[in-house]
Amino acid sequence: EAGVTQSPTHLIKTRGQQATLRCSPISGHTSVYWYQQALGLGLQFLLWYDEGEERNRGNFPPRFSGRQFPNYSSELNVNALELEDSALYLCASSPGTDYGYTFGSGTRLTVV
């Protein structure tokens, strides 16, 4: 069974640009989560999507947004990139509202 897949693996952007990160959940999982893992800060909750709807949002500015497609894949968009957005962005999925997430390997975003 394929795990959670994320693309791209690495992304380098210039301050002020937009970044789009993609995630494919495990087959049968309807919930997708996004977390930011910045150096020294641990994993911070960004967004939760379930059945195509945004169900919960963490304490991040509106320039962090995303969506979930009918096939349950998801994308995270970060607009007006700032240097402090440099981090590992992790996507996870779970069946329904189960807390037992499975994480992908992440997208390393570097803003220069």
Place this chain on the structure above:
Amino acid sequence: QKEVEQDPGPLSVPEGAIVSLNCTYSNSAFQYFMWYRQYSRKGPELLMYTYSSGNKEDGRFTAQVDKSSKYISLFIRDSQPSDSATYLCAMGLTGGGNKLTFGTGTQLKVEL
């Protein structure tokens, strides 16, 4: 004060040792408790998932939750060099919007 506190380490032990990893938390409403293992440049991998207080064992791993003390532990028996990784505790609430609150992780090194 952070909701979840975890000693960052690094913790270095000889092969075969029993390892004890711990987290404390401040929110008494947490009911779901997880331990994740994260290897360098990889996403977190779910190791243990417990609900409420008590112990849970899976092979060489034992998770312990003491809600009265707001303290959780992960014990690793017969530690192996392959156990060298960062261990993250995570917690969730009933009705918490499926958000997990993570500790910052403890770096473990098991030496030959």
